[in-house]
Amino acid sequence: MKKRDIKTELKKVIKREVKASKMRLGIPQPPLIQNHFLREMTKLLRYNPNNIGTTTRMMTSEDSCRKLEKRLIKKLAGWFGDPDADGYVTSGSTEGNIMGLWIAREELKKYGKPIVIAHKESHYSIDKACRILDLELFKTNTENWKEPLNGKLLKEIIGDKKRPVICVATIGHTSTGIIDDVLSISNYLKENHKHIYLHLDAAIGGLFVTLTESQKIDFSRTEVQSITFDFHKYGLFYYPSGIFMCRKDLQSKIINKIDEYVSIFDDTLIGSRSGTIPAIMWANIEYLEKRGLIDRIDHIIKNKNIFIKELVSKKVRYISEERMPVVCFFLDKKIPDNTELKYRIHHIKRPEGYCYTIFFFPEYSDSYTNLLKSL
Numbered sequence: 001m002k003k004r005d006i007k008t009e010l011k012k013v014i015k016r017e018v019k020a021s022k023m024r025l026g027i028p029q030p031p032l033i034q035n036h037f038l039r040e041m042t043k044l045l046r047y048n049p050n051n052i053g054t055t056t057r058m059m060t061s062e063d064s065c066r067k068l069e070k071r072l073i074k075k076l077a078g079w080f081g082d083p084d085a086d087g088y089v090t091s092g093s094t095e096g097n098i099m100g101l102w103i104a105r106e107e108l109k110k111y112g113k114p115i116v117i118a119h120k121e122s123h124y125s126i127d128k129a130c131r132i133l134d135l136e137l138f139k140t141n142t143e144n145w146k147e148p149l150n151g152k153l154l155k156e157i158i159g160d161k162k163r164p165v166i167c168v169a170t171i172g173h174t175s176t177g178i179i180d181d182v183l184s185i186s187n188y189l190k191e192n193h194k195h196i197y198l199h200l201d202a203a204i205g206g207l208f209v210t211l212t213e214s215q216k217i218d219f220s221r222t223e224v225q226s227i228t229f230d231f232h233k234y235g236l237f238y239y240p241s242g243i244f245m246c247r248k249d250l251q252s253k254i255i256n257k258i259d260e261y262v263s264i265f266d267d268t269l270i271g272s273r274s275g276t277i278p279a280i281m282w283a284n285i286e287y288l289e290k291r292g293l294i295d296r297i298d299h300i301i302k303n304k305n306i307f308i309k310e311l312v313s314k315k316v317r318y319i320s321e322e323r324m325p326v327v328c329f330f331l332d333k334k335i336p337d338n339t340e341l342k343y344r345i346h347h348i349k350r351p352e353g354y355c356y357t358i359f360f361f362p363e364y365s366d367s368y369t370n371l372l373k374s375l
């Protein structure tokens with residue numbers, strides 16, 4: 001193909017993306033990336049640095065992308081309640097969930113075959129992780145869809161099973177924004193079971209809840225062993241920029257020794273991975289600091305509250321956690337197919353009606369207004 005024709009094809013795709021990016025109200029995907037260091041990123045992409053392995057667990061060279069990733073993870077680990085935690089930049093929370101459950105299985109297997117417990121509404125990557133790892137998964141009942149996972153539900157599920165327990169708490173379920181009750185879960189586990197592992201899937205709510213809640217949902221609870229969340233969702237950053245963090249040295253449970261041909265060890269799921277993304281993430285976080293991220297969060301929550309006011313005036317029922325960028329509303333009648341497609345929203349049929357989920361980002365104000373007009 002001629003270069004000119006290829007460029008024409010690409011131009012069409014770019015045009016479509018520009019238009020679509022402002023309409024994806026039903027997907028937790030930032031419409032516009034916020035990167036204050038584009039020029040440096042372009043340069044680094046050219047030289048293609050590789051950050052294989054976990055930088056918080058190795059010596060890093062001066063002036064390297066690895067060193068910047070280590071500083072990034074250390075900073076985030078401090079924000080998330082354990083400055084000693086290890087971690088790395090992942091492909092996203094699917095990988096983060098597989099990592100959490102993999103480490104948990106290796107940690108607990110000496111006490112018997114662990115069971116995994118998660119909410120019915122938890123992300124399908126938990127099912128995926130359990131299938132890959134041959135772990136038995138127990139979920140809450142469908143009728144409890146609005147009740148966060150808590151100690152009482154855990155007790156019902158565990159019953160008299162005498163097996164190690166891996167619990168996944170979701171910090172913001174994808175379709176409802178509901179936050180599992182980590183305090184109740186960790187208290188229940190601590191008081192009733194000896195061999196436990198608590199993993200937080202904070203893919204959507206990680207930054208919102210941890211940076212702004214006075215009641216922390218992070219490593220400050222001693223039962224929490226690992227956390228995943230995504231900068232390619234509410235860090236308004238590129239794919240792939242997930243963050244996986246776990247207690248110091250837990251990753252030694254899954255280490256792959258590859259020093260036969262490279263003098264490095266790999267204690268992650270994917271092997272080679274970008275050094276550019278972590279370096280530019282580091283730059284943006286240093287530039288924004290916690291204050292900049294909180295300002296951004298406040299802006300998004302303000303947009304959400306305007307939308308909620310409109311829902312109330314239209315007498316539309318909804319649920320929304322105060323600190324989550326998500327609204328889930330119910331309609332008696334389904335939104336027409338073409339409108340669902342236009343805004344990339346989809347419905348789940350629940351006893352309460354047709355249930356829709358909207359994710360809030362700074363750039364969507366016109367699309368929210370237009371969607372509301374069509375209700």
Ligand SMILES: Cc1ncc(COP(=O)(O)O)c(C=O)c1O
Nearest residue numbers: 092093094095123125174201203
């Ligand atoms: C709660 C939750 N966990 C995990 C994931 C998976 O994240 P990713 O697609 O980045 O792997 C998502 C994606 O939306 C999610 O909402």
